[in-house]
Amino acid sequence: MLTLRRETCEEAAAEVGNPLFIGHLAAPDEMCSRLRYAATLTRLGPAPVDPATGRTYIRILATPEQTLELFDWGEPAAGQLAALHQARTRLGIPKALRQPVSEPATGTLTL
Template structure:
């Protein structure tokens, strides 16, 4: 069974990055959660051949999955996935949503995901990623305030974007 650990430094050079996911915030401080039936997650996915800039990967994946434009992508850290054979990194970023387009099917899966806005304090519970998920959500909430300049008193109600 893989082991997961959260790291806030840069991804070490030889460690492959297999995923880039984003904690995306609206200007009032609420966080976007992607909902596929009953599973909560963040927008993001795998780098395509030739892609290496995390911000570009996140922008593309965000548009494909939840049809949103983002600005100010900020690197938070990475989750190390160690399966004992071939460890890899899952990069996490925070960004601000600046444009909303009508929901559309993801070109890769054909599914149209729901877009939910939640209080950032609910992210750890909704994502259900265990302790590393709570650490990531805390880092994202702190970056939303300290780096992205969003309010610290985000609205507590849920809503659909």
């Protein structure tokens, strides 16, 4: 869980609440599996500079379903979406209502 908090902070300038173990995702072509955790987003800082490219990428706020429309992730996305809805239910977060895609505000978030 410490890795989740550290990586969330480093990669997204974000802070999360208490992580909830959801399960794991098997990687049949690799000798590993990936643990799945979910947590509420509690704070979002300004978008960081990507150390690999030197670019600052914009972030967008979209529902999971809108995300699937924006990216062509194919069949594996169905499993990701199911895991997301399982996590949402277990964390007591209501289903996101569809709205225009936008950039999220930074700072402490009200849930």
